Amino acid sequence: MQVEVPMTDTVSNNTPSHSADPADPRRVRVKGSRTFALAGVLLPLVLAILWEGAIRGGFAVGRLMPPPSTIGATLWELAKSGELQLHCLATLGRVLAGFALGALFGTMVGAAAGSLVVVSRLIDPTLQALRAVPSIAWVPLFILWMGIFETSKVVLIAVGVFFPVYLGVAGAIESIDRKLIEVGQVFRLNRWAMVRRVMLPAVLPAWIISLRSGLGLGFMFVVAAEFMGASEGLGFLLVDGQQMGKPAQILAAIITFAVLGKLADGVLVMISRPLLLWQDTSRGPL
Amino acid sequence: MLRLSSLSKTYADGTEALRDITLQVPKGEILALVGGSGCGKTTLLRLIAGLDIASAGAITVNGETIKGPHPSIGIVFQEPRLLPWLTVAGNVGFGLAGQSPQESQKRVLYALEKVGLAGFDNRWPRELSGGQQQRVAIARAFVTAPKVLLLDEPFSALDAFTRASLHDHLLLLWSETKPTVVMVTHDVEEAITLADRVVVMRPRPGRMMETISVTLDRPRDRLALGFDKAKRRILHALDRSLQPEKTAPPQKGADNASHWW
Numbered sequence: 001m002q003v004e005v006p007m008t009d010t011v012s013n014n015t016p017s018h019s020a021d022p023a024d025p026r027r028v029r030v031k032g033s034r035t036f037a038l039a040g041v042l043l044p045l046v047l048a049i050l051w052e053g054a055i056r057g058g059f060a061v062g063r064l065m066p067p068p069s070t071i072g073a074t075l076w077e078l079a080k081s082g083e084l085q086l087h088c089l090a091t092l093g094r095v096l097a098g099f100a101l102g103a104l105f106g107t108m109v110g111a112a113a114g115s116l117v118v119v120s121r122l123i124d125p126t127l128q129a130l131r132a133v134p135s136i137a138w139v140p141l142f143i144l145w146m147g148i149f150e151t152s153k154v155v156l157i158a159v160g161v162f163f164p165v166y167l168g169v170a171g172a173i174e175s176i177d178r179k180l181i182e183v184g185q186v187f188r189l190n191r192w193a194m195v196r197r198v199m200l201p202a203v204l205p206a207w208i209i210s211l212r213s214g215l216g217l218g219f220m221f222v223v224a225a226e227f228m229g230a231s232e233g234l235g236f237l238l239v240d241g242q243q244m245g246k247p248a249q250i251l252a253a254i255i256t257f258a259v260l261g262k263l264a265d266g267v268l269v270m271i272s273r274p275l276l277l278w279q280d281t282s283r284g285p286l
Numbered sequence: 287m288l289r290l291s292s293l294s295k296t297y298a299d300g301t302e303a304l305r306d307i308t309l310q311v312p313k314g315e316i317l318a319l320v321g322g323s324g325c326g327k328t329t330l331l332r333l334i335a336g337l338d339i340a341s342a343g344a345i346t347v348n349g350e351t352i353k354g355p356h357p358s359i360g361i362v363f364q365e366p367r368l369l370p371w372l373t374v375a376g377n378v379g380f381g382l383a384g385q386s387p388q389e390s391q392k393r394v395l396y397a398l399e400k401v402g403l404a405g406f407d408n409r410w411p412r413e414l415s416g417g418q419q420q421r422v423a424i425a426r427a428f429v430t431a432p433k434v435l436l437l438d439e440p441f442s443a444l445d446a447f448t449r450a451s452l453h454d455h456l457l458l459l460w461s462e463t464k465p466t467v468v469m470v471t472h473d474v475e476e477a478i479t480l481a482d483r484v485v486v487m488r489p490r491p492g493r494m495m496e497t498i499s500v501t502l503d504r505p506r507d508r509l510a511l512g513f514d515k516a517k518r519r520i521l522h523a524l525d526r527s528l529q530p531e532k533t534a535p536p537q538k539g540a541d542n543a544s545h546w547w
Binding site (some may be wrong): 111179180182183185186187188193197198201202204277278279 | 333336337354355356357359360365367369370371372380381382410411412430451
């Protein structure tokens with residue numbers, strides 16, 4: 001128990017452990033974030049060059065799997081005629097509308113289920129069962145109910161977005177640290193102040209992650225939605241490419257999906273980043 | 287004056303955590319609770335903090351009965367329990383919501399200076415060491431100027447040097463407003479360094495066994511003769527508290543202790 005280390009106590013006194021941290025405001029935490037920023041581009045680039053080379057060199061025919069140059073040309077054609085923009089806007093509009101609807105309901109129902117055990121017991125089993133239904137399975141029913149136009153599509157996407165957001169929010173509220181709630185109690189926060197000052201910030205990271213996976217699912221479901229008969233949208237481009245035997249157009253649509261999805265996720269991350277600076281994670285905020 | 291009268295706590299599962307705790311802590315006194323695990327020290331603090339409800343008995347501060355968290359009672363937990371989404375200044379000022387921003391800012395910066403963290407107000411909790419975080423927690427408790435301050439083994443997770451420096455910071459803050467302090471510790475030396483009185487508790491169910499006054503002058507020297515004497519008395523009492531009870535009717539609580547010796 002005694003702290004008696006006569007031979008070394010001068011050394012120890014010179015370096016007390018608690019003040020070892022020099023005044024060094026706003027240290028950059030994520031060291032390697034810039035260094036490997038472009039590493040992700042490498043793999044698709046190498047694959048594309050190899051495929052292009054294989055076709056140019058006569059090792060492959062490329063009729064069903066056209067080379068990057070052909071896909072690029074198709075994309076360019078589509079963009080020049082204004083078709084690409086039209087399809088992108090149609091798809092993005094549906095995703096955004098469905099995402100907004102699904103995120104709103106997912107957050108509200110998730111908050112109710114997470115904070116009230118009764119609600120959770122009542123609705124969670126049903127919702128878990130519905131969650132297991134594949135997205136395509138809803139398509140015939142939604143068409144019967146809401147017709148083949150926008151409503152059924154947006155609702156289908158909203159269903160896809162709803163579940164991850166619901167699960168994320170309910171789980172986050174259930175796992176709020178009781179110890180932090182007690183800090184709020186000690187300072188006598190009322191119910192609303194407790195929600196605003198302790199519970200909301202505590203669930204924020206999990207909520208944003210659930211929104212991100214919801215948005216991802218929104219892009220999955222929009223294809224299913226557009227397969228059910230659309231005259232515009234990237235999903236229409238896919239179906240059209242299949243029916244007309246234009247693999248380059250299919251691949252162009254797939255690439256556009258990938259780019260749009262990544263961009264949408266990037267926007268969401270950018271918006272949420274300033275809110276999550278405080279996070280103590282190994283790689284910085286999200 | 288903090289007054290506990292016949293305080294008992296039995297949990298819903300029938301576990302008797304505390305039995306018949308009667309204690310008066312005068313204004314400005316530092317009281318330490320020591321005892322083996324399961325003797326209800328932490329339960330007692332949670333009752334005073336209003337985080338748990340006593341099964342029987344009453345707690346009063348200056349005559350006012352405590353039924354839940356109270357503005358004149360502050361607590362520092364075993365862990366810092368800082369809110370990670372608030373800066374250091376935000377955490378220290380968490381309980382100052384009713385104040386004007388200027389007043390609150392002034393008090394926060396003053397408290398941070400007193401715990402040796404001047405200039406850290408814009409840092410995030412994750413950027414601080416464990417000892418620094420616990421100092422923020424101490425500042426957060428002191429900044430509302432509580433009449434009673436509860437400390438639940440707040441230094442137990444820290445190394446010996448950090449602990450000694452935190453003792454100094456704590457005594458410095460305490461000497462300004464002289465709140466009544468009730469602290470739980472398992473470190474006998476810490477109890478003697480800080481406390482005016484040390485209560486040794488006996489486990490299962492938690493009861494008070496012996497109270498030892500420490501009348502040494504502050505600041506206290508760990509190597510002084512009186513320090514060692516006090517330490518020996520407390521260690522003896524602790525040994526006895528952990529021995530099985532031999533007397534046939536053990537239900538009389540603290541009164542029995544005097545008969546054995």
